[in-house]
Amino acid sequence: MSNERKTQQLGMSFNKASGRLKKMYLLHLLQRLGEDKCYRCGQAIETVDDLSLDHKEPWVGVSVDLFWDLNNIAYSHLACNSRAGSEGKPWSNARRQAQVERARKQYVSGRSGLANQSGIV
Numbered sequence: 769m770s771n772e773r774k775t776q777q778l779g780m781s782f783n784k785a786s787g788r789l790k791k792m793y794l795l796h797l798l799q800r801l802g803e804d805k806c807y808r809c810g811q812a813i814e815t816v817d818d819l820s821l822d823h824k825e826p827w828v829g830v831s832v833d834l835f836w837d838l839n840n841i842a843y844s845h846l847a848c849n850s851r852a853g854s855e856g857k858p859w860s861n862a863r864r865q866a867q868v869e870r871a872r873k874q875y876v877s878g879r880s881g882l883a884n885q886s887g888i889v
């Protein structure tokens with residue numbers, strides 16, 4: 769059976785369906801093993817859409833070995849994983865600091881603008 773026919777029958781791309789089925793089975797196994805707890809928050813992962821593979825040690829920009837290291841893998845809620853990912857990146861913190869600094873400058877220049885209009889310099 770061609771993938772096109774499978775896709776037609778499934779009503780979604782065969783690759784997408786296969787990925788979803790693997791994730792469903794993974795969650796099924798985790799639940800059977802009692803390992804369905806989020807690495808980040810400790811709460812149960814209840815749906816496939818919430819399940820994500822998480823790297824305990826960030827690998828991006830560090831090491832490909834950390835990506836493939838099974839001992840570095842945990843399970844977490846997708847939201848918990850995403851939150852940790854955005855907080856853990858140094859560039860993200862730098863960008864946040866830049867935003868804070870920009871907002872501070874706008875605030876200060878806005879205030880001094882008002883002060884000038886009111887005649888207070």
Ligand SMILES: [Zn+2]
Nearest residue numbers: 806809845848
């Ligand atoms: Zn969580």
